[in-house]
Amino acid sequence: MLLLSYLLLSGVTTGALYALVALGIVVVNKATGVINFAHGELFMFSGFVAWSLHVGAGLAYPIALPLAVAAGFALGVATDRIAFRPLMKADVISLVLATVGIAFVLRGVARVIWGGKADYLAFPPITSPEPVMLGEIMVIPQQLAVLGGAIVVMLIFAAFFRLTRAGKMMQATADNAKAATLVGIRTERIYTLSFGTGAAIAAAAAVLMAPLTLLYPDMGFAFFIKGFAAAVLGGLTSLPGAVLGGLTIGVIEALAGGYIHSSFIEVSAFVVIMIVLIVRPTGLLGVSRVRRV
């Protein structure tokens, strides 16, 4: 019981972070039809920006967080301007390669700025690292803080997407871009907004995660793969699917690591995804869509 509750809580916490990474991937893919392969590096870079603001410049964590999210948004906008907008009329392969290029550039720049000192930078914990017992359940306050933060980020995003005019324009552009153009929505601006929003969510995930682990310039890819897997599991264009996919992967990893062997952490999620995709090729919450040309 103690082990199970511990594994579930840490699984849900990691899963919530995967879910945020996946949300960013889905937001961009829904709007533009492109997988942003620089997404993991946007996550990593924003985490380092937060480190510089919090540890380097000594800003309080609650101030460093929104600033890093803003930096993430700006990086996402830059990705759109450099890799997407000039290539919008090109084929998907060129677009994908351009995002891969951005990923390498960000990783290189991060090594130059934050590498060297030590390969791994530690982010100070925000709360006490000591576990507390809540009745039968062992709880690590830091995990609860991260989980709570991730839920808040998801709620803010859901409210933005469902209630604001800009969010509805993003939905409309994703649903049918031609119709969006016909009512006078400037879809190229919506694509920029989607890249920015996706990266901002990734940045929030990085800043929330930072106190739980170490930062290193190559961390982006590992998180990208987990987020991408979560997104695929959820159907690639479903926002609730991304959240469900992230949580599923986080929990499966934790249970496999705890009950089988720690070497199963990395593979277990992918085994499940393969099974899900064989049974339901459109993902858990995906719908098969005919793409309009």
Added chain:
Amino acid sequence: MLAIRHLKVAYGITEVLRDVSFEVPQGRIVALLGGNGSGKTTVLNTLTGLVKPVSGSITFEGKECAGLAPDAIVRAGICQVPQGREVWPGMTVHDNLELGAATRRDWPGIRSDLAEIYAMFPKLADRKKRYAGSLSGGEQQMVAIGRALMARPRCLLMDEPSAGLAPAIVGDMVDTILALNRRGLTILLVEQNIGVAAAVAEFAHILQGGEIAFSGPAAGLVDNPAVLRSYLGR
């Protein structure tokens, strides 16, 4: 008045419109007819800026519109109800209508226009919270028309609004088009259904071979077998 002069449009090297000229006088309904693939939709898409013309001019109320961006054309007062309706299926009826006003910021005006559209299409008022994709074809057509009206256009371009509707409700579509025109809207109507075109339009132009091949009063069309046979293939 909407005036189209010597419009030439090509997709790559395929020229679809060679030299198209016609007018839609202020406050009138004009029909644009033609066989499948004759370029009717291309004319409308060029008017709304989705397709850039090779040459030619489009003036609306004296303002040159050829080659403008789609949002600028909506702001200039022209809005299209596209072929196949193209609603946002995953969004509610209400959100579909509201976003029709994407170019506007006069919130009180937007709210009163929404109320007016719900009054005009009471069925949509009952289905505000439903996903547009779950509605019937006729209801989706109302959403598409309502959405275009939310931009407060002075000229409405309608691309085959009766296509795919149950015969029983094609008459409602005729009434809707006439009602919109009575409110002062100038309408350019593309139709496959000659009956609908003849019932609402005063004047008709037939597109063939990239040009206007025939122009005349719309009412005479249904009684003109030669025109029907040679231009529309019936």
